[in-house]
Amino acid sequence: MQNLAINSERLWASLTEMARIGATEKGGVNRQALTELDGQGRDLFVRWCEAAGCSIRVDAVGNIYARRPGRDDSLAPVMTGSHLDTQPTGGKYDGVFGVLSGLEVIRTLNDLNYETERPIEVTVWTNEEGCRYAPAMMGSGVAIGKFDLDEVYGMTDAAGKTFRDELEAIGYLGDAPPGVGEVAAFFEVHIEQGPILEGEAKNIGIVQGAQGQRWFDITLTGQEAHAGPTPMAIRRDALVGAAELVGVVNRIGLEFQPGACATVGQFVVSPNSRNTIPGQVTFSVDFRHPEDVRLSAMKAALEKGCAAAAAARGLELDCREIWYQPPIVFNTDCIAAVRAGVEAAGLDGMEIVSGAGHDACHISTLAPTAMIFVPCKDGISHNEVESATQADCAAGCNVLLHAMIERSNAK
């Protein structure tokens, strides 16, 4: 298998073409889930897959499955995939690199007239980012039965548009019941979205699993009042309380090293007028840790900090955990297939734990799963300057090719 290799130029050209859909002035991509641009990206992917001889299936939550038959097409498939949606100020690689790597694997197998024992499927999971409809990894979550389809259908974005209407509007409200069926192996190749590979000068991360995550929505309510004549002593300023909690969240992240991440990403002040003391602030908290016990301790520290900050300023507190994802450990056979692929392709790999959640984390609860990371410049992602090299993208895709072939011929 050492002489098998994907077409680096073709993969790069596909990435470049897809990045035009939703391209931003600063060189990034804004192709949020279920927007018209998301629909255009999906259409392009489907056209490419059909041209590569794949059959296409779309399920009721909009996940796309492009299938290349196996020698024994009744066997469970080997799958790969990721997502095409982006953050509002996202990059050209997050998600789309995994989807187009899967397509490139199929194109390469076609070039070589290589028939795998098992069928190969490339998936596009709906709404991985979760920025328009929360939580993230929604399509894969419905596929594994973690999220209820009707609840997802009823969700509304900031403009009040429902998930179902928007999915239908772009033409991806499929008939197939969501669900991946029996899967022999699932792989997802992705940019690291962190600085570790670059720092260690490695071109492949052999991903062992993923950090656990806990997400919270917090609202502090005080008393709106005029900024001028309201003495400091009698204020109930929701922003002062919320700002204190941003500091608490940051300190928790620092205290639970190694491995902890703690972020306030959304933060909305009401009424947000220059000379009015803010009456309400709503904000998100995102905690991650590779150890479940430590992650729970972070939650306890947050709840204690929230209660203290609210009590000290006479604010009402509403703190809800809206998402919990335990730490994930990937399948040893799949990890071994990735490691063998790294060796076969003559690359320099290292073991790594994913800091971000990925659709592969969902699929891993049902099927043998592993992930492949490639470096991205300065570790920056969820940003328009997100960047990866053609060589590293090709390296990740080559590892994927080897790992999928190995698993597709395994009993």
Added chain:
Amino acid sequence: MQNLAINSERLWASLTEMARIGATEKGGVNRQALTELDGQGRDLFVRWCEAAGCSIRVDAVGNIYARRPGRDDSLAPVMTGSHLDTQPTGGKYDGVFGVLSGLEVIRTLNDLNYETERPIEVTVWTNEEGCRYAPAMMGSGVAIGKFDLDEVYGMTDAAGKTFRDELEAIGYLGDAPPGVGEVAAFFEVHIEQGPILEGEAKNIGIVQGAQGQRWFDITLTGQEAHAGPTPMAIRRDALVGAAELVGVVNRIGLEFQPGACATVGQFVVSPNSRNTIPGQVTFSVDFRHPEDVRLSAMKAALEKGCAAAAAARGLELDCREIWYQPPIVFNTDCIAAVRAGVEAAGLDGMEIVSGAGHDACHISTLAPTAMIFVPCKDGISHNEVESATQADCAAGCNVLLHAMIERSNAK
């Protein structure tokens, strides 16, 4: 003069009717400057003034002047007025009470066939609140020559609409050059917007002057990145820095007691996505103090705090002072007329310093000026629950009546 009194029922009915324009579900008013609703409020005021026999003049910045002739109409007028625009979640009294009190004085003089020596004018100043187009007190600022008309015309709101287009759209782009001419005396009656009168159980505040103000716009810029895989140690989180500065602003407010107020009212996080480390935060700072030297020291403390917070986190800092209003001392003759009015009306008054800026602060730089405060419930303003009693509104209007008559007959 002891037996002169305004019609409390009529004043209250006018306040109630005006409050329907832009009424919110929670009982407040959203009638922001130069919106269609602002236009409707102005139209109603103009109709009422014309019915009361006034001539109407509108200047090029949209200030309205309703005039009742004097016995010697060549004399400089005695003026009163305030504003009809509100905060996004404003109340029924802030500003409009002063405008309709002026109208009620004219209606009362008409009832009594009372001819004043000098003409009486009631003004509506454009965009006092400053929440749609900053800074506040814009119409009176143009009238005294503090703001440049063309600069004001070119200002855009959050939707990109210019001040001039919006003023024209509501029909208040007048021909008269902005400017109040010679003014014998200017009075503004207003709710206190603070808790002092209520706390002291007084029904009139005899306003001696106003706190100085300094307003700032601050932007902190860090680095957007994915919230999961970006280690805490290498983050440049703009929100963590900005939250620290909210704490700094609050501490400055507490340290410069008595008299200091310090508020962050606007606070906007970008990209404001749950799992992205914020790359930029823009926020406002509002400092007030009755002593100019202390107000300057607050500014110095802010600049020091900003520089330290930015440097500690590797953030870019942009801190601009966008507004400076020195502390104001009102005219002794006008204050004496207010005090005499309180006595004539048999009310219980106390001396007070305004914590908020008012159009009267601008006019005081050109003309003898004073203000009259009435209590508002719990000192709350810039809030839909803002509340004042009919009796207190009538009391303030009666003091205005007496003070205006006294000044209109003075040499």
